[in-house]
Amino acid sequence: MLCKIMDRCGGCHYNHDNYPLSLEGKEKHIRELFPNENIEAIEGEWNPYYYRNKVHDAFAFDGREVIMGKYEEYTKNVLEIDSCLIEDTKAQEINATVKDLAKSFKWSIYDIDTKEGLLRGSLVRVGKSSKEILLVIIVTDSIITSSNNFVKAIKKIHPEITSIVFNINDRDTSMIIGKKDLVAYGDGYIFDELLGLSFRISPQSFYQVNSRMTEKLYKTALKWGDFNEDDTLVDAYCGIGTISLYASQFVKKVLGVESNPQAVKDAIYNSKHNKIKNTYFTAMDAGLYLQDLKANKVKVDGIIVDPARSGLDENAIKGLLDLQAEKIIYISCNPYALKEDLEKLSEKYKVEKMKGFDMFPWTSHVETIALIQKM
Known part of the structure; x- marks a missing residue:
């Protein structure tokens, strides 16, 4: 299949007739940006058409x-x-x-x-x-x-x-x-x-546009995290609580933080709707929330961050470095911002492995997940 207006639209950057070639291009891009890291093969879609919800x-x-x-x-x-x-x-x-x-x-x-x-x-x-x-x-x-x-x-x-x-x-x-x-x-x-859970989605809620790939991404994140039932996990930029609620079955409790008040309302509703009792959501700047956890001496075993395209701001970087959780799962929709943020975190953390997920087939975008461990 070919799009007749691809060059004018700008939404897609790969011709819609050779999906394996587009995956190769995205994986090559990640490997060139992170030449010294352990990068697993990119995860692709089984049906890369009409996926946007x-x-x-x-x-x-x-x-x-x-x-x-x-x-x-x-x-x-x-x-x-x-x-x-x-x-x-x-x-x-x-x-x-x-x-x-x-x-x-x-x-x-x-x-x-x-x-x-x-x-x-x-x-x-x-x-x-x-x-x-x-x-x-x-x-x-x-x-x-x-x-x-x-x-x-x-x-x-x-x-x-x-x-x-x-x-x-x-x-x-x-x-x-x-x-x-x-x-x-x-x-x-x-x-x-x-992922077996039900989520309320409002007009202004953030919800991943590719549901199938989201499930693959979240399963990998929790597998890599290898969290246990005694752990306290922070989900920064939690949105309506999708990954928080999924993670809740593997840990003691999940602390979700999100700056959008409506998304937090949805997250709280979703936790009750799914009868989950070990998730706690706060409407607040993620970086300041992380710093508050440190100030209040809250023990955090792991952190998942899934920021906007701009990546982590100074407050978030400071909060992560201050808290010093054993491991951080960084989910990024912008590998350039991810590269900058990993460099800032490198004084206390090292990258264990990375992997790309083709959340947006045919576009130039690629979702990248990184497991970083405290040194």
């Missing part, structure tokens, strides 16, 4: 018609995309219906230059296991003409949708999602299953 499209108006698609690489132009080889097909269908209904309801389209217009984007989250679907309509104002009729119309076309939310994003920002949600249908969230 989260699909976002932006809207624009070209003076004649409504356009829906992705921002063309390095520009503010919305590139019309009829179909994508890496996004869930049902999610793509729903976003296309949003576009058609937006035209029929005569909703104004947000202009990125003038900052005027109502409709900014459409986001669909699909529970790959549960089959539940959350539709998020991103608008600039809570006053939405005929919103009830819109909900009825799209539900008639797509009865598989389990919840619909209007998200208000009136900020002059590149951020996709705003902070305020108006639930128009259903509960405002969906559930999905991962």
Whole structure:
């Protein structure tokens, strides 16, 4: 399969016809960045198409018609995309219906230059296991003409949708999602299953976009950690608690920390929902939380960190070096940031082994896991 607009879109960087070659390229990249480390063979997808469970499209108006698609690489132009080889097909269908209904309801389209217009984007989250679907309509104002009729119309076309939310994003920002949600249908969230556990996913929650590879990654992380039932484990940047709840069955307790309050609410809910009683979640900057643990003389046996693309900030590096847990599992979506952070931690830690996971087939991104041990 080949994508006709790959060069303009910029989302993918490998032709969609030779998956083994793309894996070779990503593994080579990791080995070149970390020439002196013990690197295991990269883990690939068994089906590298239509894997994304989260699909976002932006809207624009070209003076004649409504356009829906992705921002063309390095520009503010919305590139019309009829179909994508890496996004869930049902999610793509729903976003296309949003576009058609937006035209029929005569909703104004947000202009990125003038900052005027109502409709900014459409986001669909699909529970790959549960089959539940959350539709998020991103608008600039809570006053939405005929919103009830819109909900009825799209539900008639797509009865598989389990919840619909209007998200208000009136900020002059590149951020996709705003902070305020108006639930128009259903509960405002969906559930999905991962590693035998059930997770509530809200519009603003972080949830890995490739469910199958996430399971492989998390299983490897806990296998490498080799934690025992007397250990206290910290899950920094825990999100909605996915890896915390999975890890809870192997250790005495898990301390999860996340700066996003909504994600922490979901994590607390998810722990109760799964009847897990040895996880404790805090809404706080991860680095400052680690430093507080040291100040309060909390014994920590292991730490899992899964930061954003920018990697660990100074507070997190200081917290990790101060706590001196026996082992750290570092999960990274940016090997360049990982390299910088490992160098900063090298005064007290050494890398035991590393491994790449192709969480984002056909793109240039690769998830990398590193086991680092206290010297």
